[in-house]
Amino acid sequence: MSSGLEQQLIDLLTVFLIAGGVGALLAKIGRVPYTIALLLAGFAASIAGLEIDITLTHDIILLVVLPPLLFEGAATTDIDEFRSNFSVMLTLATVGLAASIVVVGVVSTRLLGYSLLLGLLFGTIILPTDPVSVLALFKQVGAPERLSVLVEGESLLNDGVAVVIFSALLALVEAGDSAADLATLEGIAELAGGIIFSAGGGAIVGLAAGYLIYRLMANLDEHMTEIILTVVLAYGAFLVAEHYLHVSGVIATVAAGLLIGNRGREYAMSPQTKTAVFNTWETAAYVVNTFIFLLLGVKTPIRQIIAEAELLLPAVVLVLVARAVAVYPLTEIANRFSDANVPRNYQHVLVWGGLHGSIPIALVLGLPEAVGPRQQLRVLVFGIAAFSLVIQGLSMKRFLRAVGVETSGKEEELYNLLLTRAKAVDEALDESERLHERNLIRTDVYERFQREYGREKEELNTVIRDLLEAEPALLKQELLQSERRVLHAEESAITDAELSGQLSTELAEDLIAEVHQKQARLDRGETTVTSDIEREGYREFWRERATAFGLDVGEDVLDETAMEELTDESGSNTSPLDDETEGAGTD
Structure with a gap:
C-alpha cells in the first residue's frame, strides 16, 4: 500500500508523463500553444476519470507557482520598452481594472443576483x-515586440493590483459590510x-532586494551560486513583501525581476552566467506552466x-x-x-488577448x-x-491577421538570426579579451580567438x-529601434543635467518634451533623423532652437565670423560635437 508521499510522487510523475506525451505530439503537429494543449489534455484526463490526487490550492498557486512565472516574465522584459509604455500599462492596470470591476459588479447584481x-x-x-x-x-x-x-507588462501590473483589491473587498464581505x-x-x-501603499511598498521591497542580490552577483563569477541567488530573490521578495510587510508580493517579484533581468544582466553577469541563469529560469517557467495548466x-x-x-x-x-469598456476609452x-500612441489594432489584441488563468483560479x-455562493x-x-484560454487562445493567430497586426516574415527572421549571431560573436570577443587580461588563456590562444571571431564579425x-x-x-x-535607444539616452542626459544644476527645470522640461515628441513619431513609424543641420543652416537651426526654449539669441550669436572661426579651429566643416561623436564611434 502506497504511503501519502509515494502517492503524491506517482501523481506528479503522471502529470509530467502526460506533459511529455503532449510535447511529443506538438513536436509533430506544432499548431497549438503548449499551455493550451496541456489544458486540453487535462480536460481529456478529467473526462476519462483519471485520478490525480494533487490538491490545487490558493497557497500552492500563489506561493509556489506564481513567483517563478512573475520573475521570469519580468526578467525577460525589455526595460526600455517597458519604460516607454509604462504610463498606458499602469493606467490600464489601475483605472482600467477598477472600471472593469465596477462594470462586472453592477451587471452581476442583475445577471447573477449577487449583492453589489x-x-x-x-x-x-x-x-x-x-x-x-x-x-x-x-x-x-x-x-x-511592443x-x-x-500585453505582458499590463498583466504583470494588473495581477498585483487585483490581489490587493481582492484582499480589501474580501475583508468587507467577511465583516458583513455592504457596498x-x-x-x-x-x-x-x-x-x-x-x-x-501595497503597490508602492511592494515595488520598494522588490527593488531593494533586487539591488542587494545585484551587488552580490556583481562581485561573484560562479554561475551556480548566482542561479541560487536569483531563486532566493524570486521567492524571498514575494514572501517578505506579502507575509511579513503586508505589501504586494506580486509587485515585489516583478520589480526584482526587472532589475536583475536588465541591469543585472548587463553589469553583474558574465556571458556564462547569463546563459546559465536565463536558461534555468526558462526551464523553471516551463515546468511550472506544465504543472499548473495540466492541473487546471x-x-x-x-x-x-x-x-x-x-x-x-x-x-x-x-x-x-x-475589458473592452476599460481598454478602448483609456488607451x-x-x-x-x-x-502612448497605442494603435487601434493593438487595442483589439489587448481586449481579446486578456486571457484569465492562474491568478483568478488562485483567488x-x-x-x-x-462567502455564500462560493x-x-x-x-x-x-x-x-x-473559455478564454481555449477559445481566445486558439483563435489568437487568426485574430492577429484579421486586425492587421504585422508579423515577421522570412527576411525578418533571417535578420534577427544574423543580429543574434553578431551579438554572440561580440560577447565571445569581449570574453576572450577579459580572460586574456586576467592571464587565464595564453596569448597565442587569445590571438587565434580574435582572428577567428573577428573574421566572422566582418562577414x-x-x-x-x-x-x-x-x-x-x-x-x-x-x-x-536604434533611434528609440538613442532618445532614451538623450532623455537620461537631460535629466542628469537638471539634477546636477547645469540646466533649469523649466528648460529641462522643454527639452524632454521635444524628446517625447520624437518618441511619439517613432511610435507612428516615422524616423526623426533628418538632414536639417547642414553647414549653411547651422546658425538658423540653433537660433530657432534657442528661441523655442526661451533664450534671447541676438544677431551676434552664432554669426558667420564665429562659424568661420569654429571651422578654422576644427579644420573641417564639422562641429566639435561631430568630432566627439566620430571619435566615440571608432572604439
Whole structure:
C-alpha cells in the first residue's frame, strides 16, 4: 500500500508523463500553444476519470507557482520598452481594472443576483490576466515586440493590483459590510490608499532586494551560486513583501525581476552566467506552466460548468465587455494626452488577448466558507478561464491577421538570426579579451580567438548590410529601434543635467518634451533623423532652437565670423560635437 508521499510522487510523475506525451505530439503537429494543449489534455484526463490526487490550492498557486512565472516574465522584459509604455500599462492596470470591476459588479447584481459587493468581488477575481499562452504564440508568429511588452507588462501590473483589491473587498464581505460602506468618500480613500501603499511598498521591497542580490552577483563569477541567488530573490521578495510587510508580493517579484533581468544582466553577469541563469529560469517557467495548466484542466469541474451554461455564457460576454469598456476609452485618452500612441489594432489584441488563468483560479480557491455562493463562483471562474484560454487562445493567430497586426516574415527572421549571431560573436570577443587580461588563456590562444571571431564579425556585418540594402523595411526597422535607444539616452542626459544644476527645470522640461515628441513619431513609424543641420543652416537651426526654449539669441550669436572661426579651429566643416561623436564611434 502506497504511503501519502509515494502517492503524491506517482501523481506528479503522471502529470509530467502526460506533459511529455503532449510535447511529443506538438513536436509533430506544432499548431497549438503548449499551455493550451496541456489544458486540453487535462480536460481529456478529467473526462476519462483519471485520478490525480494533487490538491490545487490558493497557497500552492500563489506561493509556489506564481513567483517563478512573475520573475521570469519580468526578467525577460525589455526595460526600455517597458519604460516607454509604462504610463498606458499602469493606467490600464489601475483605472482600467477598477472600471472593469465596477462594470462586472453592477451587471452581476442583475445577471447573477449577487449583492453589489459580492459582484465587485467576482469582478476582482476574474479580471486578472494571464498572458503566457498569448506570448508563446506571439513569439511563434513573430508579433511586434511592443505589442508583447504591452500585453505582458499590463498583466504583470494588473495581477498585483487585483490581489490587493481582492484582499480589501474580501475583508468587507467577511465583516458583513455592504457596498454602501465602500462607496463613501472615506471608504474610497481607504481603498485607494491601501492600493497605493501595497503597490508602492511592494515595488520598494522588490527593488531593494533586487539591488542587494545585484551587488552580490556583481562581485561573484560562479554561475551556480548566482542561479541560487536569483531563486532566493524570486521567492524571498514575494514572501517578505506579502507575509511579513503586508505589501504586494506580486509587485515585489516583478520589480526584482526587472532589475536583475536588465541591469543585472548587463553589469553583474558574465556571458556564462547569463546563459546559465536565463536558461534555468526558462526551464523553471516551463515546468511550472506544465504543472499548473495540466492541473487546471484536470480540476476543471466540466459537468458543473455544463450545468451552469446558461449563466456561464452571459458571464463570458460580460467579462469581455468589461475589458473592452476599460481598454478602448483609456488607451484613446492616453493617446491624446501623452505619447502612448497605442494603435487601434493593438487595442483589439489587448481586449481579446486578456486571457484569465492562474491568478483568478488562485483567488477563487482562496474564498472562505463565509462567502455564500462560493461553489458557484468557482464554477464560473473555472469556466471563464477555460473559455478564454481555449477559445481566445486558439483563435489568437487568426485574430492577429484579421486586425492587421504585422508579423515577421522570412527576411525578418533571417535578420534577427544574423543580429543574434553578431551579438554572440561580440560577447565571445569581449570574453576572450577579459580572460586574456586576467592571464587565464595564453596569448597565442587569445590571438587565434580574435582572428577567428573577428573574421566572422566582418562577414556577418557584410551580410547584414547587404540584407538591409535589399530590404528597405528592415533598414527602417533597425533605424527606428536604434533611434528609440538613442532618445532614451538623450532623455537620461537631460535629466542628469537638471539634477546636477547645469540646466533649469523649466528648460529641462522643454527639452524632454521635444524628446517625447520624437518618441511619439517613432511610435507612428516615422524616423526623426533628418538632414536639417547642414553647414549653411547651422546658425538658423540653433537660433530657432534657442528661441523655442526661451533664450534671447541676438544677431551676434552664432554669426558667420564665429562659424568661420569654429571651422578654422576644427579644420573641417564639422562641429566639435561631430568630432566627439566620430571619435566615440571608432572604439
